[in-house]
Amino acid sequence: MTYHTLTLSIDEQLATVTLNRPDVRNAFNEQSIADLTLAFERLGRNDSVRAVVLAAHGPAFCAGADLNWMKKMAGYSHAENQADAMQLAEMLRAIYLCPQPVLAKVQGDCYAGGMGLVAACDIVVAAETANFCLSEVKLGLIPATISPYVIKAMGENAARRYFLTAERFTAREAHRIGFVHELASPDALDARTAELVKALVTNSPNAVRQAKTLVREVGGQPVTQALLADTAERIAHIRASEQGREGVQSFLEKRKPNWLN
Known part of the structure; x- marks a missing residue:
C-alpha cells in the first residue's frame, strides 16, 4: 500500500508509522488525515503486529494543521467545516482504538493538532529538547476535536491552563503534567523506544x-x-x-x- 504523507514499515512484530512531510514540519492536511486513518485501521486488523510506533521525519514531530489546508478551510461553509472536523475526529479515534499498543516517539516540536495525535497514543516518549503548544486560541479557534484525548492525557487542570494561554511549554513540563510518560536525550530516544517496544512484544x-x-x-x-x-x-x-x-x-x-x- 502506498501512502502519500507517511511511511509504514513492519519489521517482524513491530509496525512503524512515520509522518513524512518534513518540509512543512509534518503539518497535516486532508491527505495525511486519510493516510493515518487508513494505516491504523489496517494495522488494527493485522494480528501479526504486536506494537505500533508513531514517529516523524525531520526536526519537528507535527506542527498541527497545514497552512494551505487552513487557507482552504477559511472558505468552508458550516457543513463543510463539520465534515472536515469529523475526518480528523475519525483519524484520532482510529489511533485511540487501535487494538495494539501505540507508542509515540516525539523527536521534535509538537503543536496544536499534533498534540492530539500524541494524546491518542498509549505511551509517549519525547526528546528533552521538544516543545509543545496548544496554540488554537491565538488564531481565534479552540482545540475541540483533539480535546477528548488531550484532556485525558494531561488532566483538566493542566488543560484549562494551556488551552487558554496557548503558551509554549517544554518537554519537561509535558512530563510533569503527565502528557509525556518519559523523556530521553535526542541521542537516546531511539534506544529507549526500542526498550519499551521490547517490553510490549514480550507480553501476552x-x-x-x-x-x-x-x-x-x-x-x-x-x-x-x-x-x-x-x-x-x-x-x-x-x-x-x-x-x-x-x-x-x-x-x-x-x-x-x-x-x-
Missing part, C-alpha cells in the same frame, strides 16, 4: 490488547456493583483463555510461554 498479545481495553473502559467509572461484576468477568474470561492458561502454566513450570517461541 491477547492480554496486552485486553489490558488496553480495560484502561479505556474502566478508567473514570464509579465503583459500582456493576463495575465489580464486569471486572470479575474480565479476569475470569482471560484466565480461561488459551494464553491465560499458557501464561500461568509456563510461569509455574519456569519456562518461556509459547508466544515467545
